[in-house]
Amino acid sequence: MQKSSVDDIRAxxxxxxxxxSSLDTGQESMVDARTLLDRTTEAAxxxxxNATHLLDVGCGAGNYSLKLLQHLDDLHVDLVDLSQPMLDRAVDRVSxxxxxxxxxFQADIRELSPAPEQYDxxxxxxxxxxxxTEAEWTAVAGKLYEALRPGGAVWVADLVDHSTAPVxxxxxxxxxxxxxxxxxxxxRERVFSYIEQEDTPRPLLEQIDLFQAAGFDDAEILHKNATFGAFSVIKR
Ligand SMILES: C[S@@+](CC[C@H](N)C(=O)[O-])C[C@H]1O[C@@H](n2cnc3c(N)ncnc32)[C@H](O)[C@@H]1O
Structure with missing residues (x-):
């Protein structure tokens, strides 16, 4: 199947x-959405x-930044998303x-070129x-590594695949x-059909491997249930 283009996804x-835009539930089509939101931001x-600078890529309407700001005051926040209406909402809420x-920053994460060592x-x-593709993953993971200060981490909550057919x-x-x-x-059919059309998830451990290949040191698995997981990778 021909997957959605970047323009299709933006639209x-x-x-x-x-x-x-619901901070109470998170994105409900994710299994354990609220747990993913809470655990990821609490762990970060x-x-x-002592974090001062946050980068939220694919920020949507800003739920993850907002949740983090309940734990860490007055962060400087850079928001990146393909969608201008999402960014507008995120800026209103996060400000x-x-x-x-x-x-x-209205941008595709593949096109980002953040300055080195600016985020915690x-x-x-x-x-x-x-x-x-794996090449896109490798390039994005490398840029995120460069953009982090030593001791900083990337926090991922996402749809995941599995490596073996029965599982x-x-x-x-x-x-x-x-x-x-x-x-x-x-x-269910509607969600499954847009996943089929739009998404290319990878197994959780493969995602961690790709980050570690880009230079990250430690990794923590925070949550996993059905087809959703959360983890962090840390730059020493
Ligand atoms: C499923 S939403 C998640 C939003 C937010 N992170 C949250 O969890 O509430 C995915 C967001 O990523 C954005 N997005 C998708 N592909 C992107 C890309 N290649 N670069 C930047 N943003 C992207 C979409 O526009 C959308 O706002």
Missing amino acids: RFDEDVERF AATTP AATDGTVRP IIMAAAVLHHLR QDLMWDAYGSYLEDLDGEAY
Whole structure:
């Protein structure tokens, strides 16, 4: 199947700002969305309690930045997203929650060229599954590594695949049941169809390997349930 282009993905998210604007639930189509949001941001705050600079890639409407600002005051926040309507919403919400600077960048994460060693925390929630090839992964992981100060970390919460067919089937069945319980069979089909069209997730351990190949040292798995996981990779 021909996967969605970057323009297709931008157009879909331009129309979907409301769905990404709930801090109470997070993005409900993710299994354990609230746990992913809470655990990732709590762990980031605990790991770099003196953080001053945050980069949120694929920030959407800003939920992960906002949640982190409940633990760390007045961060300077750089927001990156393909979608201008998402960025506009994120800037409004995040500016109200910090006295630090808030800078929006409308860009594809593949095109980013951040200055070296400027961030303590990089959030990447539900965005890296849009990368298609290993070369794209390697390039993006390398740029994120460069952009972090020593001691900083990248925090990922995302859709994941599995390496073996039986486990892959089991986990996607579990995700299907979750979606059906949430909003019925038609909803499950709708979500499965846009995942098929738009997303290219990778196994969680493979993602960590790709980050470590780009230079990251330690890694922590924070959560895993069905087809969603969260982890961090740390730059010593
Ligand atoms: C599923 S939403 C997640 C938003 C937010 N991180 C959250 O968890 O609430 C994915 C976001 O990533 C953005 N996005 C997708 N592909 C991107 C890319 N290649 N570069 C930058 N942003 C991208 C979309 O526009 C969308 O706002």
